[in-house]
Amino acid sequence: MTTAIATKTRAQEGKYLTFALANEEYGIEILKVREIIGYMSITAVPRMPDFVKGVINLRGQVIPVIDLRSRFAMECKEITDQTCIIVVDISHEGRSLNVGLIVDRVQEVLDIDQENIDNAPQFGTGVDTDFILGIGKVDSAIKILLDINRVLEGMGTLMDNGTTL
Amino acid sequence: MFKNLKLSMKITLGFSTLLVISLIMGLFAWQGLGTVNTLTGLNAGGNDCLDQLNQCAIIRRDFGISGFEIAAGQTKNSADKWYDAHSELNTKLQELEKADGLQSNEKDLVQTTLKEMQPYKGAFDGIIAAAKSRGNASTEWVRIGNLITEKIGNATTKTIAPAKENAIKNNNLQELAAWTNYEKELNEKIIQNFLLQRVMATNLIRSLADTEWEKYQTQLQTTHKGADEWTTSVAAVFELSKAANEINTFLDEYETAGQNFYAGIQAKRTEDVNMATYASRIVNNINELSESIGKHLDAVSARTTGLLLSLVAGGIVIGVVLALVITRSIVKPVNHIINGLTAGAEQVASAAGQVSAASQSLAQGATEQAAGLEETSSSLEEMSSMTKQNADNAIQANTLAAEAKKAAANGSEAMTRMDGAIKDIQKSSDETAKIIKVIDEIAFQTNLLALNAAVEAARAGEAGKGFAVVAEEVRNLAMRSAEAAKNTSNLIEQSVNNSRNGVQICGEVKAALDEIVAGIAKTTDLVGEIAAASKEQAQGVDQINTAVSQMDKVTQQNAANAEESASASEELSAQAESMNQVVDQLVVLVNGINAQRNTSTTAHKSRKTKNLTHLDQAYHEIASSAGSKKETGFKSSKTAAAGQLPLNDHEFKDFNG
Numbered sequence: 001m002t003t004a005i006a007t008k009t010r011a012q013e014g015k016y017l018t019f020a021l022a023n024e025e026y027g028i029e030i031l032k033v034r035e036i037i038g039y040m041s042i043t044a045v046p047r048m049p050d051f052v053k054g055v056i057n058l059r060g061q062v063i064p065v066i067d068l069r070s071r072f073a074m075e076c077k078e079i080t081d082q083t084c085i086i087v088v089d090i091s092h093e094g095r096s097l098n099v100g101l102i103v104d105r106v107q108e109v110l111d112i113d114q115e116n117i118d119n120a121p122q123f124g125t126g127v128d129t130d131f132i133l134g135i136g137k138v139d140s141a142i143k144i145l146l147d148i149n150r151v152l153e154g155m156g157t158l159m160d161n162g163t164t165l
Numbered sequence: 166m167f168k169n170l171k172l173s174m175k176i177t178l179g180f181s182t183l184l185v186i187s188l189i190m191g192l193f194a195w196q197g198l199g200t201v202n203t204l205t206g207l208n209a210g211g212n213d214c215l216d217q218l219n220q221c222a223i224i225r226r227d228f229g230i231s232g233f234e235i236a237a238g239q240t241k242n243s244a245d246k247w248y249d250a251h252s253e254l255n256t257k258l259q260e261l262e263k264a265d266g267l268q269s270n271e272k273d274l275v276q277t278t279l280k281e282m283q284p285y286k287g288a289f290d291g292i293i294a295a296a297k298s299r300g301n302a303s304t305e306w307v308r309i310g311n312l313i314t315e316k317i318g319n320a321t322t323k324t325i326a327p328a329k330e331n332a333i334k335n336n337n338l339q340e341l342a343a344w345t346n347y348e349k350e351l352n353e354k355i356i357q358n359f360l361l362q363r364v365m366a367t368n369l370i371r372s373l374a375d376t377e378w379e380k381y382q383t384q385l386q387t388t389h390k391g392a393d394e395w396t397t398s399v400a401a402v403f404e405l406s407k408a409a410n411e412i413n414t415f416l417d418e419y420e421t422a423g424q425n426f427y428a429g430i431q432a433k434r435t436e437d438v439n440m441a442t443y444a445s446r447i448v449n450n451i452n453e454l455s456e457s458i459g460k461h462l463d464a465v466s467a468r469t470t471g472l473l474l475s476l477v478a479g480g481i482v483i484g485v486v487l488a489l490v491i492t493r494s495i496v497k498p499v500n501h502i503i504n505g506l507t508a509g510a511e512q513v514a515s516a517a518g519q520v521s522a523a524s525q526s527l528a529q530g531a532t533e534q535a536a537g538l539e540e541t542s543s544s545l546e547e548m549s550s551m552t553k554q555n556a557d558n559a560i561q562a563n564t565l566a567a568e569a570k571k572a573a574a575n576g577s578e579a580m581t582r583m584d585g586a587i588k589d590i591q592k593s594s595d596e597t598a599k600i601i602k603v604i605d606e607i608a609f610q611t612n613l614l615a616l617n618a619a620v621e622a623a624r625a626g627e628a629g630k631g632f633a634v635v636a637e638e639v640r641n642l643a644m645r646s647a648e649a650a651k652n653t654s655n656l657i658e659q660s661v662n663n664s665r666n667g668v669q670i671c672g673e674v675k676a677a678l679d680e681i682v683a684g685i686a687k688t689t690d691l692v693g694e695i696a697a698a699s700k701e702q703a704q705g706v707d708q709i710n711t712a713v714s715q716m717d718k719v720t721q722q723n724a725a726n727a728e729e730s731a732s733a734s735e736e737l738s739a740q741a742e743s744m745n746q747v748v749d750q751l752v753v754l755v756n757g758i759n760a761q762r763n764t765s766t767t768a769h770k771s772r773k774t775k776n777l778t779h780l781d782q783a784y785h786e787i788a789s790s791a792g793s794k795k796e797t798g799f800k801s802s803k804t805a806a807a808g809q810l811p812l813n814d815h816e817f818k819d820f821n822g
Contacts, residue, residue, distance in 0.1 A: 015619075017619075017620065030619070030620055030624075033620045036613050037613070038610070038613060081606070082609075106612075106613070106616060108616070109619040109620070109623070109633075
């Protein structure tokens with residue numbers, strides 16, 4: 001957790017869990033990952049933003065689930081047997097909470113060296129790329145390394161407004 | 166109106182008019198004849214009466230001759246006959262009185278006659294009475310005459326003869342001479358005179374004439390004188406004197422009887438005169454009646470004759486008028502008909518020419534047709550064999566089709582079984598796919614587990630490094646398992662797809678086979694029908710063959726017929742000629758010989774032209790019928806025919822009435 005805060009602006013070498021959304025592959029720091037589960041039925045919660053699909057009951061713990069496609073303004077896709085939910089830890093004002101991310105499929109756990117990690121590209125002042133830690137290069141493919149806290153920014157507030165987390 | 170009547174009606178009307186006239190004439194004649202008949206009957210009745218009166222006269226004359234004697238073979242004497250005849254005459258006169266048709270004067274005449282009948286009968290009664298008294302007188306006369314004769318005989322035989330014998334016996338010649346003298350005087354003075362007297366009487370009876378009566382009277386005086394003389398001479402002899410007295414007495418009686426007889430004669434004469442008077446009155450009456458009837462008869466017959474003559478004249482006039490009208494009304498249309506018949510005969514003649522030409526071409530055509538028929542016959546025979554072969558082939562095809570049908574059915578069944586088998590395969594493939602899916606899921610879960618393990622290992626840091634390797638390996642295995650499952654799944658999916666294709670194809674094949682089966686069934690039916698049809702065709706061809714042979718015969722016959730028809734057409738032409746002659750005869754019949762000349766010359770003219778163009782024209786027409794002139798020629802001939810037939814429908818209707 002300390003490392004995650006320390007490497008806020010720049011991705012560090014280490015293990016990343018890679019997954020796919022549409023044709024693009026993304027990576028999440030492995031220490032942020034809590035668990036990987038197969039897709040299960042989600043209980044919808046009223047008055048939630050679009051990208052919040054609802055909640056699931058994971059071994060007695062109620063976890064909110066977010067559709068990453070919706071979050072990234074991508075087209076929604078049917079649920080397949082490859083669809084998985086990645087449960088991640090996010091920290092918000094010193095509290096950590098678990099959130100489920102719906103992804104198309106889970107790839108693997110990769111070890112990426114420092115030299116194979118580039119900074120996030122700068123497109124201009126108007127374009128926010130803060131939620132990208134960097135770009136991982138594995139062989140000829142590119143893995144977008146995500147800062148999951150940034151991706152889920154505002155979730156904590158949301159959580160505060162919620163009943164229990 | 167008369168014009169529109171039927172021919173038979175016209176003639177009937179004419180004759181019935183004449184008949185009516187004849188009937189009227191007959192009625193008048195009948196009536197006149199009836200009157201004449203009645204009058205003749207009356208006249209005959211009068212004549213009968215006259216005859217009967219004549220009969221009465223004849224019978225009266227018979228009575229005068231034979232008296233009351235019944236003639237041989239008769240049952241009645243003349244008097245009874247006369248009464249019968251008189252009563253008959255009376256009956257006839259009464260009938261005549263009662264008869265119809267007598268005029269009043271005639272009736273009066275008959276009644277007068279009837280009145281005369283009673284005195285007429287009375288006169289005859291007088292005659293009968295006179296005859297009876299005459300008869301009685303005559304009988305008396307004869308009896309007395311006989312008595313006298315007997316007395317004379319007695320005197321001779323009983324007195325004179327014995328005296329003479331006695332004188333002869335005694336030889337007293339003187340006495341003998343005296344008796345002989347007595348005998349001689351008796352003989353001279355009495356016997357001769359009396360015999361003469363009786364002869365006179367007989368003459369008187371026979372003749373009843375006055376001259377005989379006078380002779381008789383003269384003789385009677387002589388006889389009386391002789392008797393007186395003999396009486397004087399024999400006064401000496403007692404016996405003879407007695408006899409002489411008796412004889413004198415009888416002679417007086419004899420004279421009385423003679424006078425009675427004469428009285429009867431005179432009475433008869435009176436009655437005869439009366440009878441003649443009445444008879445002549447009757448005869449006159451009847452003659453007057455006959456004359457009157459005859460006049461009447463003459464008047465009636467003259468009237469009837471005049472009526473009949475006028476009726477005959479009227480009948481002749483009406484008959485002549487009717488005959489003229491009817492003849493006119495018959496002759497006019499008959500003339501039309503004659504014209505039409507003449508034209509028709511000419512047309513028939515030309516038509517006969519055409520028929521002849523047509524018959525020749527027909528004969529030629531028949532010959533060609535016969536040749537064509539022979540070709541047809543040979544080709545028909547080929548066709549027949551081919552048809553038979555067709556039929557055999559069709560039967561073979563039929564059996565083959567049946568086999569093919571069976572084979573196709575077998576194939577269809579096999580396809581059904583194969584379908585089941587493929588479905589089984591599909592089912593087992595599905596089950597395998599399910600298993601593979603389970604394996605895939607297991608692999609997925611294993612992958613997830615491996616990833617989670619990797620995550621846990623990463624959290625463990627240095628201590629979890631080995632575990633991370635194991636997790637990696639497990640993940641690799643899971644990945645391989647998933648890959649293998651995926652491959653297998655692909656393979657199975659492919660296999661399932663293939664089997665699905667197989668099922669589909671199998672179904673298609675089955676459908677195709679079913680179609681083949683159905684098609685083969687149809688084919689079999691069709692082939693069967695073809696076989697049957699071929700058989701029938703073969704029979705038909707046979708029949709056609711026979712028909713063609715018959716046709717051949719018929720064609721030959723046709724050729725013969727055509728020739729016959731040609732000759733017949735010539736005969737027809739001759740018939741047309743004879744028809745012309747018949748028409749001529751008809752013309753003669755209708756119009757007389759003068760008219761016949763005109764029509765016959767025209768007929769001959771037309772016939773000559775016809776003979777010239779007889780065949781040529783026919784050929785010309787046949788030739789020109791192919792050309793463009795056909796229509797105009799036909800039209801012209803039609804109009805010409807119309808021109809030649811002056812008898813139109815209206816006139817024909819007129820003729821029919």
